[in-house]
Amino acid sequence: MEKFVVHTGLVVPLDRSNVDTDAIIPKQYLKSIKRTGFGPTLFDDWRYNEPGEPGMDHSQRSVNAGFVLNFPRYAGASVLLARENFGCGSSREHAVWALTDYGIRTVIAPSFADIFFNNSFKNGLLPLALPVEVVEQLFRETQAQEGYQLTVDLPNQQVVTPAGDAFAFSIDEFRKYCLLNGLDDIGLTLQHADDIRAYEVQRKQQAPWLF
Amino acid sequence: MAGKTLYDKVWDAHVVRQEADGTCLLYIDRHLVHEVTSPQAFEGLKLANRQPWRINSMVAVPDHNVPTIGLEHGITDPVSRLQVETLDENCRDFGITEFRLGDIRQGIVHVIGPEQGATLPGMTVVCGDSHTSTHGAFGALAHGIGTSEVEHVMATQCLIQKKMKNMLVSVDGKVGSGVTAKDIVLAIIGEIGTAGGTGYAIEFGGQAIRDLSMEGRMTLCNMAIEGGARAGMVAVDDTTIEYVKGRPYAPKAADWDKAVAAWNHLHSDEDAVFDRVVRLDAASIKPQVTWGTSPEMVIPVDGNTPDPEQESDSVKANGIRAALKYMGLQANTPISSVQIDKVFIGSCTNSRIEDLRAAADIAKGRKVASNVKLAMVVPGSGLVKQQAEQEGLDKIFIEAGFEWRAPGCSMCLAMNADRLEPGERCASTSNRNFEGRQGQGGRTHLVSPAMAAAAAVTGHFVDVRAL
Ligand code: SF4
Numbered sequence: 001m002e003k004f005v006v007h008t009g010l011v012v013p014l015d016r017s018n019v020d021t022d023a024i025i026p027k028q029y030l031k032s033i034k035r036t037g038f039g040p041t042l043f044d045d046w047r048y049n050e051p052g053e054p055g056m057d058h059s060q061r062s063v064n065a066g067f068v069l070n071f072p073r074y075a076g077a078s079v080l081l082a083r084e085n086f087g088c089g090s091s092r093e094h095a096v097w098a099l100t101d102y103g104i105r106t107v108i109a110p111s112f113a114d115i116f117f118n119n120s121f122k123n124g125l126l127p128l129a130l131p132v133e134v135v136e137q138l139f140r141e142t143q144a145q146e147g148y149q150l151t152v153d154l155p156n157q158q159v160v161t162p163a164g165d166a167f168a169f170s171i172d173e174f175r176k177y178c179l180l181n182g183l184d185d186i187g188l189t190l191q192h193a194d195d196i197r198a199y200e201v202q203r204k205q206q207a208p209w210l211f
Numbered sequence: 212m213a214g215k216t217l218y219d220k221v222w223d224a225h226v227v228r229q230e231a232d233g234t235c236l237l238y239i240d241r242h243l244v245h246e247v248t249s250p251q252a253f254e255g256l257k258l259a260n261r262q263p264w265r266i267n268s269m270v271a272v273p274d275h276n277v278p279t280i281g282l283e284h285g286i287t288d289p290v291s292r293l294q295v296e297t298l299d300e301n302c303r304d305f306g307i308t309e310f311r312l313g314d315i316r317q318g319i320v321h322v323i324g325p326e327q328g329a330t331l332p333g334m335t336v337v338c339g340d341s342h343t344s345t346h347g348a349f350g351a352l353a354h355g356i357g358t359s360e361v362e363h364v365m366a367t368q369c370l371i372q373k374k375m376k377n378m379l380v381s382v383d384g385k386v387g388s389g390v391t392a393k394d395i396v397l398a399i400i401g402e403i404g405t406a407g408g409t410g411y412a413i414e415f416g417g418q419a420i421r422d423l424s425m426e427g428r429m430t431l432c433n434m435a436i437e438g439g440a441r442a443g444m445v446a447v448d449d450t451t452i453e454y455v456k457g458r459p460y461a462p463k464a465a466d467w468d469k470a471v472a473a474w475n476h477l478h479s480d481e482d483a484v485f486d487r488v489v490r491l492d493a494a495s496i497k498p499q500v501t502w503g504t505s506p507e508m509v510i511p512v513d514g515n516t517p518d519p520e521q522e523s524d525s526v527k528a529n530g531i532r533a534a535l536k537y538m539g540l541q542a543n544t545p546i547s548s549v550q551i552d553k554v555f556i557g558s559c560t561n562s563r564i565e566d567l568r569a570a571a572d573i574a575k576g577r578k579v580a581s582n583v584k585l586a587m588v589v590p591g592s593g594l595v596k597q598q599a600e601q602e603g604l605d606k607i608f609i610e611a612g613f614e615w616r617a618p619g620c621s622m623c624l625a626m627n628a629d630r631l632e633p634g635e636r637c638a639s640t641s642n643r644n645f646e647g648r649q650g651q652g653g654r655t656h657l658v659s660p661a662m663a664a665a666a667a668v669t670g671h672f673v674d675v676r677a678l
């Protein structure tokens with residue numbers, strides 16, 4: 001997993017609430033058996049004028065110039081600013097893979113759906129929940145100022161604007177540690193293999209039908 | 212000390228270890244696997260040279276991609292076929308039980324788990340699919356996980372988790388006739404919103420929930436995730452135990468008695484404290500229809516679409532405007548005047564035998580309306596299909612003009628050939644009305660099976676109680 005320490009990047013504002021995982025990556029692309037290559041089809045229904053299918057050359061498709069990701073001023077954005085309940089719907093981790101493959105490193109929103117939130121941390125994508133008023137301010141500033149960038153400083157747990165405003169955020173210690181070090185949590189869990197075995201022995205006595 | 216909730220009890224019984232910040236290793240009893248969210252996890256295991264921790268905790272089935280028609284030709288879409296073959300191959304390589312295409316037990320993962328008794332009370336159940344919440348109907352702690360977590364559970368039999376908060380949704384009193392579990396859960400989501408349950412495990416309680424069959428409770432818990440809650444649960448009672456008894460994976464002989472004794476504790480204590488309590492009056496719930504692009508955009512069948520001009524919150528007003536536009540509807544339109552093009556009866560929400568019976572009851576002796584291009588019934592599993600055919604339900608549907616299909620997810624998410632064309636409007640018994648969910652540009656209205664059948668035979672939404 002890619003580490004996340006301090007990231008400064010261009011911000012793209014996606015002004016919709018309840019952005020669901022079907023919108024982030026439509027189902028036809030879930031037929032892939034790989035983890036990579038989802039970037040060109042991120043927000044596919046909104047980004048292109050015609051329906052897409054797996055296997056197409058997406059660079060040849062007609063793009064919807066009215067969709068914010070396609071505005072020239074937001075090309076190369078790595079910080080996605082969004083509204084309430086981002087990532088609701090299905091558990092597809094492909095949604096996170098599409099965002100990271102596109103180049104997004106962090107999503108800032110007032111709130112996230114649980115499964116999406118969880119999946120993000122497993123892939124080095126930092127989902128940041130900030131208060132509604134702060135998100136509102138960031139939307140205003142992003143829209144007003146071309147080239148608007150934010151710095152997300154994970155060690156110090158703050159988001160810093162170009163004007164120097166700093167907003168603190170909270171994060172689980174364990175998740176922070178994994179992100180800072182780019183750690184695969186399976187390896188960490190297997191360090192506790194003895195505990196898992198001991199649990200199984202005791203549980204088997206109480207509830208043998210579970211084994 | 213206050214008593215424990217049902218969620219507390221199941222959670223506590225599965226904690227392997229707990230860190231100082233509250234992060235836990237939670238032991239997983241049952242891992243259900245399907246073709247879409249598992250290939251990358253199996254690949255990860257193989258690359259790291261890891262073995263699954265406990266193979267007999269896993270049950271696999273292909274469902275999302277499978278065709279519901281022309282099965283004798285196999286899967287013709289090569290991309291879908293590769294995904295299903297990859298599952299077959301992974302299950303063969305690791306020795307995992309799989310109900311393959313052609314096996315009578317094959318069907319939607321959330322239908323077959325309970326049907327086989329692979330889902331038991333008090334278990335922790337996970338699957339790489341958000342509707343895993345369905346299995347909470349058995350007093351199990353069941354929720355969806357992403358592919359990295361699928362791999363983590365395969366490799367360690369555990370999930371890294373923090374405990375959620377407790378919410379009680381109590382539906383008090385009795386529902387009127389013609390009002391189903393689907394209407395109850397849509398009404399609940401209308402009340403709490405699609406993010407209302409975020410961060411909570413919801414326990415559904417109250418007389419109206421106790422009165423539901425297991426099929427109804429599965430419909431209810433299935434849609435907990437549409438209210439933002441990863442897990443929904445219902446306490447164990449005689450209805451639960453009756454349902455489980457005798458199923459292939461259910462405990463037998465002496466183990467059965469021991470299990471039942473343990474399961475009888477799977478309810479919240481009288482003095483348990485919930486972080487949030489929501490109460491609904493069952494008698495006031497009417498058959499529901501969604502009008503928009505999120506399950507919270509729902510109204511009773513005698514209601515009208517909302518008017519964005521009446522909404523003071525500008526973000527919400529914009530949401531209403533965008534949804535009406537996508538759905539091709541005007542503000543203040545009676546939902547019963549809206550005509551439909553297609554009907555889909557199926558999905559892990561409503562494809563069990565009771566759902567098919569309810570729909571057949573309405574279809575019987577009637578004909579699909581002339582403006583309806585396609586009305587399809589997709590049973591949740593091969594066994595449900597068989598049962599329905601034994602009861603003659605297939606004939607009722609076919610005579611009325613419905614198509615009778617083979618089991619799978621089908622038009623719930625349109626990964627196979629079953630889908631809506633742009634602009635088509637569908638009465639659907641599934642769980643998500645998101646933009647493009649049933650096909651790009653397609654318009655989905657969520658309803659109960661009886662309401663879907665009623666819409667099929669009249670050509671528009673109609674109060675099933677008036678038929
Ligand atoms: S029926 Fe629909 S919601 Fe259920 S598992 Fe299949 S695709 Fe998901």
